[in-house]
Amino acid sequence: AQGGEGARVRESLIGFLTELAGGDKERARGIGWDASVEPCDGNRTVWPGVGCNGAPAGDGRITAIVLERKGLDGTINAASLCAAAPALRVLSLEGNELRGDLPAAISGCARLTHIYVGDNRLSGSLPPSLAELASLHVLNVSRNSFSGEIPAELSKLGLVRFCGNDNRFNGAIPEFELSRFEHFSVANNNLTGPIPDDAGDFGRDSFSGNSDGLCGRPDFPPCPPPPSSGENDGKRRRRARTIVMCLGYVLLGAGVAAFVLYMMCSKRRRRPSGVGGKTAATTETSSSVTPGKSAYSLPMSEERMNATAAAAAAVARATPASLVVLQRSGTAASTVMTLNTAAAAAAEAARKLRFEDLLRSPAELLGRGRFGSAYKVVVPGGAALAVKRVKDAAGAEEEEEFRRRMERVGKARHPAVLPPLAFYCAMQEKLVVYEFLGHGSLAKLLHGSIESSQVALDWPARLHIASKVADGMAFMHGALRGGDGDGDGANANLSFSSSYEEDEAGGAIAHGNLKASNILFTATMEPCISEYGVTAPPPPSSAPAAALRADVRAYGVLLLELLTGKATAADGAELARWVTAVIREEWTAEVFDRAMLSSAGAGGDTVASEQRMVRLLQVAMRCIDDASSPSPPPTMREVAGMVNAIREEDDMSLSSEA
Numbered sequence: 001a002q003g004g005e006g007a008r009v010r011e012s013l014i015g016f017l018t019e020l021a022g023g024d025k026e027r028a029r030g031i032g033w034d035a036s037v038e039p040c041d042g043n044r045t046v047w048p049g050v051g052c053n054g055a056p057a058g059d060g061r062i063t064a065i066v067l068e069r070k071g072l073d074g075t076i077n078a079a080s081l082c083a084a085a086p087a088l089r090v091l092s093l094e095g096n097e098l099r100g101d102l103p104a105a106i107s108g109c110a111r112l113t114h115i116y117v118g119d120n121r122l123s124g125s126l127p128p129s130l131a132e133l134a135s136l137h138v139l140n141v142s143r144n145s146f147s148g149e150i151p152a153e154l155s156k157l158g159l160v161r162f163c164g165n166d167n168r169f170n171g172a173i174p175e176f177e178l179s180r181f182e183h184f185s186v187a188n189n190n191l192t193g194p195i196p197d198d199a200g201d202f203g204r205d206s207f208s209g210n211s212d213g214l215c216g217r218p219d220f221p222p223c224p225p226p227p228s229s230g231e232n233d234g235k236r237r238r239r240a241r242t243i244v245m246c247l248g249y250v251l252l253g254a255g256v257a258a259f260v261l262y263m264m265c266s267k268r269r270r271r272p273s274g275v276g277g278k279t280a281a282t283t284e285t286s287s288s289v290t291p292g293k294s295a296y297s298l299p300m301s302e303e304r305m306n307a308t309a310a311a312a313a314a315v316a317r318a319t320p321a322s323l324v325v326l327q328r329s330g331t332a333a334s335t336v337m338t339l340n341t342a343a344a345a346a347a348e349a350a351r352k353l354r355f356e357d358l359l360r361s362p363a364e365l366l367g368r369g370r371f372g373s374a375y376k377v378v379v380p381g382g383a384a385l386a387v388k389r390v391k392d393a394a395g396a397e398e399e400e401e402f403r404r405r406m407e408r409v410g411k412a413r414h415p416a417v418l419p420p421l422a423f424y425c426a427m428q429e430k431l432v433v434y435e436f437l438g439h440g441s442l443a444k445l446l447h448g449s450i451e452s453s454q455v456a457l458d459w460p461a462r463l464h465i466a467s468k469v470a471d472g473m474a475f476m477h478g479a480l481r482g483g484d485g486d487g488d489g490a491n492a493n494l495s496f497s498s499s500y501e502e503d504e505a506g507g508a509i510a511h512g513n514l515k516a517s518n519i520l521f522t523a524t525m526e527p528c529i530s531e532y533g534v535t536a537p538p539p540p541s542s543a544p545a546a547a548l549r550a551d552v553r554a555y556g557v558l559l560l561e562l563l564t565g566k567a568t569a570a571d572g573a574e575l576a577r578w579v580t581a582v583i584r585e586e587w588t589a590e591v592f593d594r595a596m597l598s599s600a601g602a603g604g605d606t607v608a609s610e611q612r613m614v615r616l617l618q619v620a621m622r623c624i625d626d627a628s629s630p631s632p633p634p635t636m637r638e639v640a641g642m643v644n645a646i647r648e649e650d651d652m653s654l655s656s657e658a
């Protein structure tokens with residue numbers, strides 16, 4: 001390119017750079033691209049960050065543009081770039097602050113082999129036009145805010161490295177031939193569905209942090225069996241989803257039906273001593289659990305007693321079953337701390353709950369997790385309940401343990417803990433009934449699609465959630481110690497022990513599965529910890545002390561999710577490793593969710609807010625990091641104390657600004 005043509009190319013490139021710098025001409029000039037000289041002199045580079053090949057003069061000279069970690073905070077004008085450098089092979093803009101999307105016009109640089117745009121603030125969907133880049137081998141879009149599906153067409157390219165981790169991608173993983181890949185990661189997104197069969201050597205780390213949405217190898221729950229071959233992929237996935245939903249309904253229905261049959265027989269056996277007037281007996285906690293005896297009586301009509309009831313009764317005699325309604329006498333609403341009409345209706349509905357109603361009521365699968373499925377059931381009268389069906393294959397002894405746990409959890413009341421309203425446990429079937437909270441979970445708010453999370457989570461909101469959850473957990477760890485938590489937070493808090501060993505002696509109960517999808521929101525958007533104690537902690541945390549420690553660790557991971565905005569796998573190890581690495585590099589500010597950082601600046605003293613974020617991060621790291629810290633891990637009460645101190649300071653700074 002000579003003369004006028006060369007000048008136009010230079011102008012175009014400098015236009016591209018200026019847009020990368022967000023229109024800041026000074027910063028663009030600082031990169032050192034001089035419009036008065038050619039970027040390449042033969043195969044010698046003249047402009048910094050521009051790679052040239054030795055090809056004959058012409059626009060085929062620029063083969064690489066590498067502008068990494070230059071503080072560029074503008075957008076990528078791919079049209080200008082590709083018009084000026086159509087022979088570009090390598091584009092690396094990693095580690096900047098670039099915004100906007102990766103434009104579809106990038107396909108104009110048809111010879112691209114390597115694209116690195118990781119560690120920026122890019123958002124939107126990846127353009128399907130990337131699939132037109134027939135020579136593309138390496139695509140790194142990690143650690144941005146890309147959303148939408150990863151274009152299925154990318155699997156047709158000869159990619160050998162794909163880094164899509166730490167974004168907000170949803171949908172299925174394209175059918176990449178992973179055994180050909182040198183590197184592959186889609187960790188920390190919102191992906192669902194099967195991991196490609198051909199996953200090569202890629203282990204859990206490449207797929208973790210997708211809110212348990214992925215199935216198949218390696219180490220993930222098995223996928224539902226594929227439907228008959230010959231169908232196209234989209235159809236197959238839709239069918240698989242439908243099958244999973246139907247299976248859920250059928251299993252729930254079967255469990256409930258077996259129980260109803262048992263109840264019918266149980267009623268008949270007890271009829272001589274039955275109570276006359278009471279149509280739907282409610283069992284108060286104090287009297288409900290007597291092993292071997294149904295604590296719930298169903299008003300069954302005679303015509304429903306059919307031949308199979310006898311068989312069910314035989315099974316039931318061997319496996320005592322009961323729906324235990326965890327409500328005391330007195331008004332239901334007074335025992336539910338959320339005190340809103342929906343909560344009162346749910347508590348009232350649960351007080352009168354009959355499994356027959358559950359059986360007849362429409363049920364909707366809310367989701368499948370690692371430890372079972374959750375259903376929304378609207379019972380007669382219109383109250384909405386959530387029924388968690390716990391995945392379990394435990395023997396009778398463990399059923400007894402489950403009963404005891406749920407009884408004790410049902411006794412403790414704290415506004416930040418969703419109380420179980422009733423539970424059922426028999427014949428290797430465990431169901432727990434809660435009020436349905438229809439305002440989403442923390443997982444959805446933090447990692448859901450933009451449409452599903454209209455509420456922006458600013459820094460004060462995140463700190464509020466952190467402190468309420470810490471309070472709830474500290475209360476439960478303390479209140480359950482002696483097994484006599486009665487809703488008096490102050491007294492319960494006084495009974496805290498100072499070490500895990502003492503807690504162990506007191507028999508505290510751990511949550512066992514604290515995570516963002518188990519933090520739900522009430523109508524006033526107050527956080528509420530759900531599924532407390534539903535899943536028995538797996539070894540090695542089955543010892544009570546270890547289980548409480550595991551809760552503290554899980555709380556630390558939750559704090560990391562709140563602070564970074566990044567989703568994590570069940571144990572959060574990968575997120576913790578990433579945060580540790582960033583802190584080690586002294587880039588602490590880089591770990592924070594940008595949405596939170598920008599909101600912290602809106603109301604006042606950004607520097608002080610950021611200092612408090614760093615302190616909360618330190619609390620998170622103390623919760624997680626047991627090996628490297630010389631001091632023993634904090635108890636939940638100590639953690640709550642630290643988080644509340646940060647919150648009080650934040651509240652004070654806000655009120656002094658007002």
Ligand SMILES: Nc1ncnc2c1ncn2[C@@H]1O[C@H](COP(=O)(O)OP(=O)(O)OP(=O)(O)O)[C@@H](O)[C@H]1O
Nearest residue numbers: 366367369370371372373374386434436437441517
């Ligand atoms: N009481 C409830 N009200 C409203 N939604 C709920 C309720 N309980 C659970 N959910 C939602 O139902 C979905 C499925 O829940 P489920 O507990 O089965 O899965 P999970 O929390 O992702 O995994 P896990 O099995 O590990 O707990 C989640 O999105 C959860 O937020």
